Amino acid sequence: MGYQTTAAKMNTIFADLSKDYLIYAPKRYVGDGTFVHIDTIRYGEITDLSEIEFAEKSNYSFKEVLLPISETLFYFTENEMKEADAPKKGAIVFLRSCDLHGLKRMDTIYLENGAVDTYYKRLRDNTKFILMGCESSFENCFCVSMGTQTSDDYDAYLKVTGETVLVDSHWDALDAALAGATPASVIPDSVTANETVVTIPETVPQTLFDDPFWEDYGNRCIACGRCNFVCPTCTCFTMQDIFYTDNGKAGERRRVWASCHIDGYTDMAGGHAFRNDKGQRMRFKVLHKVNDYKRRFGTHMCIGCGRCDDVCPEYISFANCINKLNTLVNDTAKEEN
Amino acid sequence: MLDLNTKKIKKNAYRITKVRGETASRIRVPGGLLTAELLPLIQNIAQTYGNGKIHLTTRQGFEIPGIKYGDIDTVNALLQPIIEKLEINQEIPGKGYTSAGTRNVSACIGSNVCPFATYNTTNFAKRMEKEIFPNDLHFKVAFTGCANDCIKTRMHDFGIIGMTEPQYEKERCMGCQACVKACKKKSVDALSVENYRIVRNTEKCVGCGECVINCPTRAWTRSPETYYRLVIMGRTGKRNPRLAEDFLVWATEDAIIKIVKNTYSFVTNYIDRDAPGGKEHIGYIIDRTGFEEFKKWAMDGVELDSRTIVKNPVYWSGIHYV
Incomplete structure (x- = not known):
């Protein structure tokens, strides 16, 4: 159902919902950026619509709500262990269309790729998603190329214009709360074109895995992992077993984000690492996003948010890499014919 | 026939040069930043009244040589x-600079451009210039954005080095150790790892912010407050060139302004009345009075932040030629 209501009314509704839900949205953290006097926009808890940063793309995605950067899985002592409690409240997450498609990728990895991940599932099952529209494309966005510029898969859509709020609700509880509000036809804002256009090669022959094409990235990438950490579809984690310093017989197991660009990702027992070259790390990531994942799950993993291009301190463009790769694949095919 | 009062000319920021009949005008640029529209004005003076050349001074000003004393x-x-555009304090409008003793307050490019900077060096330099100029006493003050000290504050009477107090949100840390590597290789090796999380040695940390710059998840961020290391009494020169030593660490802007201003009173009281040209470097005055006496004057009425460390006593070394 579509409604027109006021910001004051919506804030009251969210205040009521906050008894059962923590509300997460992109927020401006003043001065928390990499450099002095630069802000960061990332996810945090909100209590008022005015705290939400609608005007800019968030630097980090929503994924940390469902996949915390550091998450204690269980506690152990001697012969016993206890699973960490799930949060007492569910979550409401504000996010854009591309990120909603990112959610599908996370679901695929954590719920449909072999055993169900119970830690992910228990958060996911209690989370509602509220779509934020995009009136225009941001820098480096290529959602249209990835087909992620629209999504119907939301619990609600919200558009705030001053004191006026337009809502499209797919959620019973919200419909009930909005009973009496003015009915309206509400269609989410979405873009139809981006400045950045990406053409993805249909298949990438394995012969290109060792192509000199990747060497350029080997020289440029500094293995900081920022592209992975801002990506809503990077889902890798690693484990940390902690023994408390006051009592080594007790401790906890945490899982934390991992990055295929950072040293240590491919380390094995005995000290061998099989992707030391940063160009090969780039190849692994790029082909996972637009080649391998599709072969396995039917869609591309990348959702075209462009955050990797926004954040790279060495100005490496993932989008341009795909386009250059497409040219390389076409040229290689011509040579073979 | 020239009949000049060289003392008045020097006080007006003109130099008595080695070329008979020619002076040079020194233009102050506090913080080393100016708008490009001023360059044609400087060009015009150099081409119309100078010899067409402009020297970029070591203190970020301009010096226009070849000017006739009569001009x-x-x-x-x-x-x-x-x-006026550079907002220089001026006692008599239209008469140029009315002092030259207190030198142009210089600054590295700071947070306007530099990724390492912890604060806007230009703005602080301009504030300092407003507070201390014009004055005939020989003071050199410089501002630098971080511990790299590109402006070389440690060769100044007062050097101000920016610091940030790194804030660590451990739940945002996945243990990539980018901060640890950066601190070890580029800074002072103040970070270590305990149970996959980072421990900052607050005794060693110089507040450079390398951890913040290198953190990929915003686990490290800057403190809302900017802090400063105040280093004092560095100098070049014939007798005992030396680097400035730490006086205050984790100091605030207001405390630094107050200390510098207090030092003017100290120098006025203790300067050698027979000093050639009435000019004696502050450091040599402190060498004579002892650090304790300087500190008594400098700290008069100064309010310190609870984090501020005051070094006491301060010892200098350097090269002794006498």
């Missing part, structure tokens, strides 16, 4: 828009 009044009139 000083005209040049002063042409300097007026530059002085």
